[in-house]
Amino acid sequence: MSGETxxxxxxxxxxxxxxDGVLDALRVVHSELAPYLEPGMLAGPAxxxxxxxxxxxxxxTLQTLLGRCEPALARVQGRLARLRVSSRVASGSTVLTMVAxxxxxAAENGPATHAAVAVASIAGLVSFGLHVAGGVEPLTEAYxxxxxxxxxxxxxxxxxxxxxxxxLDGERVPGIVDEINAMLLxxxxxxxxxxxxxxxxxxxxxxxxxxxxxxxLFKLLNTLFNEPELRMFMAFIGEARLDQGLPGAGASQRQLxxxxxxxxxxxxxxxxxxxxxxxxxxxxxxxxxxxxxxxxGAPRR
Numbered sequence: 339m340s341g342e343t344x345x346x347x348x349x350x351x352x353x354x355x356x357x358d359g360v361l362d363a364l365r366v367v368h369s370e371l372a373p374y375l376e377p378g379m380l381a382g383p384a385x386x387x388x389x390x391x392x393x394x395x396x397x398x399t400l401q402t403l404l405g406r407c408e409p410a411l412a413r414v415q416g417r418l419a420r421l422r423v424s425s426r427v428a429s430g431s432t433v434l435t436m437v438a439x440x441x442x443x444a445a446e447n448g449p450a451t452h453a454a455v456a457v458a459s460i461a462g463l464v465s466f467g468l469h470v471a472g473g474v475e476p477l478t479e480a481y482x483x484x485x486x487x488x489x490x491x492x493x494x495x496x497x498x499x500x501x502x503x504x505x506l507d508g509e510r511v512p513g514i515v516d517e518i519n520a521m522l523l524x525x526x527x528x529x530x531x532x533x534x535x536x537x538x539x540x541x542x543x544x545x546x547x548x549x550x551x552x553x554x555l556f557k558l559l560n561t562l563f564n565e566p567e568l569r570m571f572m573a574f575i576g577e578a579r580l581d582q583g584l585p586g587a588g589a590s591q592r593q594l595x596x597x598x599x600x601x602x603x604x605x606x607x608x609x610x611x612x613x614x615x616x617x618x619x620x621x622x623x624x625x626x627x628x629x630x631x632x633x634x635g636a637p638r639r
Contacts, residue, residue, distance in 0.1 A: 343392075344513075345380050345516065346392055347379060347380045348523045349522055351377050351526060352399060354377045355539070356539050356540060358553075360398055360402055371395065375395070389512065389515075392515050396498055396518050396519075397502060400491045403522075404488065404491050410538030413538030414484065414532070415481065417534040418474065418477050418478065490517075491518075494518055497510065498514060552599040554628070554632050555599040555602065555633070556592075556599040565594055568598055569584060569594075572598050576605055576607050580598075580607075585597050608633055
């Protein structure tokens with residue numbers, strides 16, 4: 339594989355599992371990568387030099403991951419606490435059973451069947467305790483893996499945004515994309531070893547950053563504005579001139595709309611943007627409120 343064509347298969351797999359439609363949007367925005375934005379695909383041909391597109395896929399993947407980390411960590415932490423309690427209960431029950439049964443057997447020297455029942459009961463409790471303890475280890479490792487992904491993801495996201503927005507350190511990008519892909523491979527293995535982690539990643543509550551796709555907002559912006567109108571809208575939606583961070587004149591309308599939606603999400607301005615859209619386009623209230631419900635879990639009151 340060329341150094342300029344890092345694999346993105348684990349990113350695509352993560353988005354397929356947890357992306358809530360992000361892949362659909364990426365296939366629209368980066369049609370040149372569409373054949374490789376399918377689970378099981380790798381980097382594409384060695385001649386493929388779409389590094390900026392791959393960096394964008396990596397950025398969106400990290401944003402999705404980071405938005406799901408906190409709820410997933412909380413779920414795994416709760417599961418670990420319950421498993422540890424169960425492990426202590428099982429150990430205590432085993433000790434109590436041994437204390438109660440062995441003196442009885444020694445005093446009565448009862449039938450062998452009594453001894454067999456006692457041994458079977460103790461063995462069952464020991465087996466349960468080992469089963470619980472066996473569940474703690476992979477879940478502990480999964481928790482550590484996710485914490486590592488969260489910390490490294492923040493650093494890698496910052497580096498990618500520096501490249502995408504300001505063309506900084508472009509020579510590092512292939513290595514960064516490779517590193518993200520390898521990180522997600524470890525996370526994928528942790529998900530398979532600890533199903534509670536996979537469930538936690540799937541169940542991010544509505545309203546948390548990254549918990550839903552920017553795809554609905556992208557589609558809405560793409561239908562409401564042409565290019566000059568969208569740039570004007572982004573210029574005055576926040577305290578900073580957000581239009582200055584959008585793709586230049588060579589970008590397609592869809593690329594511009596997706597960049598605008600991603601920017602609004604990153605800056606925490608989705609709610610404010612929807613409020614302005616509702617005031618500006620009263621005839622599209624149903625569409626706007628549908629996006630609001632998808633993003634925040636409830637219509638505006």
